[in-house]
Amino acid sequence: MTTSERPPGPVPLAPPDEEQVLAEIAGLIVEVLGDYAPDPADIRPETLFGDDLELESIDLVMLSGHLQERYGEQVNFAEFVASLEIDEVIALSVGRLVDHVLHSLGTAPEAGAARWS
Amino acid sequence: MVMIRANGLGLHVQRLRPPHRRPDATVVFVHGAFIDSLASYYFTLGPRFAEAGFDAVMYDLRGHGRSERPPSGYALEDFTADLDALLDELGIAHPVHLVGNSFGGTVALDFVVHRPERVATVTVVESGPASRAWSHTMTSALRHAGDMGDDEALVWFTEQYGTLSSTRTGDARHDAHIRRLGRAAARLVRATTIAEDMPTGRVLTDEQLGGVRCPVLLVNGQEGLVAAESARLRSLLAHCRVAVVPGQKHSVLVEASDAVGRLALDWVREHAGAAPEPSGPGPVR
Numbered sequence: 001m002t003t004s005e006r007p008p009g010p011v012p013l014a015p016p017d018e019e020q021v022l023a024e025i026a027g028l029i030v031e032v033l034g035d036y037a038p039d040p041a042d043i044r045p046e047t048l049f050g051d052d053l054e055l056e057s058i059d060l061v062m063l064s065g066h067l068q069e070r071y072g073e074q075v076n077f078a079e080f081v082a083s084l085e086i087d088e089v090i091a092l093s094v095g096r097l098v099d100h101v102l103h104s105l106g107t108a109p110e111a112g113a114a115r116w117s
Numbered sequence: 118m119v120m121i122r123a124n125g126l127g128l129h130v131q132r133l134r135p136p137h138r139r140p141d142a143t144v145v146f147v148h149g150a151f152i153d154s155l156a157s158y159y160f161t162l163g164p165r166f167a168e169a170g171f172d173a174v175m176y177d178l179r180g181h182g183r184s185e186r187p188p189s190g191y192a193l194e195d196f197t198a199d200l201d202a203l204l205d206e207l208g209i210a211h212p213v214h215l216v217g218n219s220f221g222g223t224v225a226l227d228f229v230v231h232r233p234e235r236v237a238t239v240t241v242v243e244s245g246p247a248s249r250a251w252s253h254t255m256t257s258a259l260r261h262a263g264d265m266g267d268d269e270a271l272v273w274f275t276e277q278y279g280t281l282s283s284t285r286t287g288d289a290r291h292d293a294h295i296r297r298l299g300r301a302a303a304r305l306v307r308a309t310t311i312a313e314d315m316p317t318g319r320v321l322t323d324e325q326l327g328g329v330r331c332p333v334l335l336v337n338g339q340e341g342l343v344a345a346e347s348a349r350l351r352s353l354l355a356h357c358r359v360a361v362v363p364g365q366k367h368s369v370l371v372e373a374s375d376a377v378g379r380l381a382l383d384w385v386r387e388h389a390g391a392a393p394e395p396s397g398p399g400p401v402r
Contacts, residue, residue: 057156058182
C-alpha cells in the first residue's frame with residue numbers, strides 16, 4: 001500500500017510530506033463544499049480559499065473540524081486563523097494551510113510557514 | 118458538526134470547553150444577521166474565552182450558517198425563543214454571559230428583558246435594542262430587498278456592507294469578499310420572509326430596558342452606526358458602560374477582534390466573581 005492510499009485515521013509514525021498533506025486537505029475541502037466542490041486535483045498550493053474556491057467563513061469552521069479530526073489537537077486551525085489579519089484571511093491560500101499543518105506536525109522546513117501568502 | 122434540535126429547528130452549535138473551566142462560567146455568542154455566522158466568533162472571541170477558562174457556546178442563528186433555514190419565522194421573538202430553547206437543550210441552567218454582535222446584540226437585549234434569570238452579563242457589539250426607531254430603519258432598509266432580483270439584491274447588499282467595513286475598499290480581493298457576503302445575504306432574503314419578519318417583530322419599551330438589572334457593556338466602533346442609540350441606552354440601563362474602539366466602523370468585531378476580545382473578556386471577568394482557572398496547555402474542546 002502506498003502512502004497516498006492510506007485510509008483516514010490517526011497521524012502515522014512516519015510524518016506526512018507536503019504532497020500528501022495537500023492531497024488530504026484537498027479531500028477535506030471537497031467534503032466541506034459538497035456539490036460545489038471542484039475536482040480535488042485542481043486544488044493546488046496557490047489556490048485561494050476565497051477568490052478561487054469561494055469558501056464562506058462558515059465553511060472554514062467546517063474545515064477546522066475536519067482538520068482536527070484528521071490531525072488531532074496538534075493542528076489548531078481556529079488559533080491559526082485567529083492569528084491572521086483580516087486581509088490575510090481573505091487572501092488565505094491552500095498552500096499556507098498545508099504549511100501550517102506541516103509546521104504543527106513538526107515536519108515543516110524552517111521557512112515553510114512563509115512560502116505561501 | 119453538532120446539530121441541536123431546539124424550538125423545532127436544527128441549530129448548528131460549536132462549543133469550546135476547556136478541561137479546567139470554571140464551574141457555571143458559560144459565554145454564549147450571538148452573531149449578526151444576513152451576512153454573519155458563528156464563524157465571526159469561532160476565529161476570534163470563542164478561543165479567547167475558552168483559553169481563559171470559560172465554556173464558549175457559539176451557534177448559527179436560524180437561516181444562517183449551517184443551521185436550518187425555515188421559510189418563515191424571523192421576528193426577533195423567534196430568535197429569542199431559539200436561544201432559550203438552546204440553553205435548555207444544552208442543559209445550561211445557570212445564568213450565562215451573553216455576547217451579541219449587531220443583530221445578535223438586539224437578540225441579547227431582548228433575551229435579557231424576557232429571560233433575566235438566565236443572564237449574568239451582556240456584551241453588545243455595535244448594536245442596540247429593538248425600538249420603534251430601529252423597526253422603522255429596518256423597514257426602510259429592507260422594504261424592497263425581498264422583491265429584488267438576484268443581481269439587484271447582490272448589488273444592494275454589497276453596497277450596504279461595503280460602507281460598514283473599515284478595511285480598505287477598492288482592493289479587488291476585498292471587494293470580491295464583500296460581493297460573496299452580499300450574495301449569501303441575497304440568498305437568505307430570497308429564500309425566506311426575513312426581510313418582512315425582522316422589522317415587524319416585537320420592540321422593547323424604555324420601561325422594560327430600565328428594568329434590566331444585569332451589567333451591560335456596549336462596544337462600538339468610533340465610526341459605527343449606534344453612538345446615539347448607545348447614549349440613550351446608557352441613560353436607561355441601571356448598570357451600563359460604553360467602550361469605543363478608535364478608527365473602527367460597524368464591522369469592529371471581525372476587523373478589530375483583539376480589542377473587542379480584550380474589552381469583552383475584562384467585562385465578563387469583572388462580573389464573574391473570582392478569575393477563572395487557567396485552562397493550561399490542554400485542548401480547549
